Amino acid sequence: MNFEKDALVSYILQQNEEIFDENVNCEVLSVKPLKTTNKVFQALVQVDVNSYHNIMNAGKLLIGLNYCSVYDAIELRRCFKCCGLHHYSDKCSSEVHVCPKCSDNHPAKDCNSSELKCTLCCGLKDTNIDTSHAAWDLSKCTAYKNAHEKFKSLILRTK
Known part of the structure; x- marks a missing residue:
């Protein structure tokens, strides 16, 4: 199933009402197919702190007819010149x-x-x-x- 970013936000919010409160801030940053198959997509979604905790506690989101696993995508920048963190x-x-x-x-x-x-x-x-x-x-x-x-x-x- 292929979703536009705005349509995906609508699906996420409407189909998972119990997870989100009225002050939800949800933005789809990217949607792309997995490298192994172009029939399964991965979305990178940015949400507010409360929504983040609710989503991580739920462990999955209903999108369309599928329950989709969620995972934490918080990542540190790593420099491959000095091996330091927080910069490229x-x-x-x-x-x-x-x-x-x-x-x-x-x-x-x-x-x-x-x-x-x-x-x-x-x-x-x-x-x-x-x-x-x-x-x-x-x-x-x-x-x-x-x-x-x-x-x-x-x-x-x-x-």
Whole structure:
């Protein structure tokens, strides 16, 4: 099923009235088919904080005749020049490249190291944190997870 953005907002709000209050702010930012099939679509929807909590608690939205899974799409910007957070490499002020694979001062494309060492986790005060992963491995990166949770709590502050 293919929806225009405005029509999708209408479906979301009308078919899921129990989730939203009268002050709902809902905007569809993008709608695109999945890479694996063009018959299933993924929408990126921006909502207000209360609606966000209600949607995440519900775990799904009725759209058309389908119950659609929802997930958190809050993401941190990551720089692939200095491996820092909250900016992209085109806005990076660092003079040197930091390799996200081994933490040395060179671009990732020039890395010959077989050892993984996360520059983000190496910067944490807790010395018991595993640093034997690349900075791009978000499933293992404690520093990224901590920063993500902090960022999420800042933007999702409620009353």
